[in-house]
Amino acid sequence: xxxxxxxxxxxxxxxxxxxxxxxxxxxxxxxxxxxxxxxxxxxxxxxxxxxxxxxxxxxxxxxxxxxxxxxxxxxxxxxxxxxxxxxxxxxxxxxxxxxxxxxxxxxxxxxxxxxxxxxxxxxxxxxxxxxxxxxxxxxxxxxxxxxxxxxxxxxxxxxxxxxxxxxxxxxxxxxxxxxxxxxxxxxxxxxxxxxxxxxxxxxxxxxxxxxxxxxxxxxxxxxxxxxxxxxxxxxxxxxxxxxxxxxxxxxxxxxx
Numbered sequence: 476x477x478x479x480x481x482x483x484x485x486x487x488x489x490x491x492x493x494x495x496x497x498x499x500x501x502x503x504x505x506x507x508x509x510x511x512x513x514x515x516x517x518x519x520x521x522x523x524x525x526x527x528x529x530x531x532x533x534x535x536x537x538x539x540x541x542x543x544x545x546x547x548x549x550x551x552x553x554x555x556x557x558x559x560x561x562x563x564x565x566x567x568x569x570x571x572x573x574x575x576x577x578x579x580x581x582x583x584x585x586x587x588x589x590x591x592x593x594x595x596x597x598x599x600x601x602x603x604x605x606x607x608x609x610x611x612x613x614x615x616x617x618x619x620x621x622x623x624x625x626x627x628x629x630x631x632x633x634x635x636x637x638x639x640x641x642x643x644x645x646x647x648x649x650x651x652x653x654x655x656x657x658x659x660x661x662x663x664x665x666x667x668x669x670x671x672x673x674x675x676x677x678x679x680x681x682x683x684x685x686x687x688x689x690x691x692x693x694x695x696x697x698x699x700x701x702x703x704x705x706x707x708x709x710x711x712x713x714x715x716x717x718x719x720x721x722x723x724x725x726x727x728x729x730x731x
Contacts, residue, residue: 512670608688647683
């Protein structure tokens, strides 16, 4: 009898909370578009994390709302509630299930990290230099004439390895559409692997507070078709060769 008295209100509250939660998840664009293989892998993991979190949120919130309504003390009642010695089966359940869930998330996240750190044999290397408050990108690997730009140009469908150094303080290269972020630490060379899979222009943001000009430390990641990328390389090297001196100079490549 007691169970039936609580069941229907709990079901109704659970359905309402579920509808509001699903609406909040589905109707709001929480994340930017995905533009890399790494982002697609993270997306599947994120969906699982959001679904698991939403389920836990709905259960806890529904029980909490019902408890506030059904078991609130009457006005003026300051007496202690009846003694409750707990429920062993329930305590075991809410300990074991989260443990299994966390273990599954940990294993899955480790697999994604291992996949994202796998280097392709034909990858291209681009050097990244960060300083207050600008990014610069240098091509040396596989090109006849090294050159430098203020934006990052990437070939569609081919892996690029970014080798990053800082000349002053800690910075952090972050491209939201790639779902990738890596600190750039003075005295160290840090790396990031990117497999861009969507043509477009995406913002590069410094995600580590690096000084008064931190908010202006921006650049662009420009993903190009392979033919356009090869043309960009050729044009940039030709421009450098026309300049005096043998050291790399800044190339002003046209944005596609």
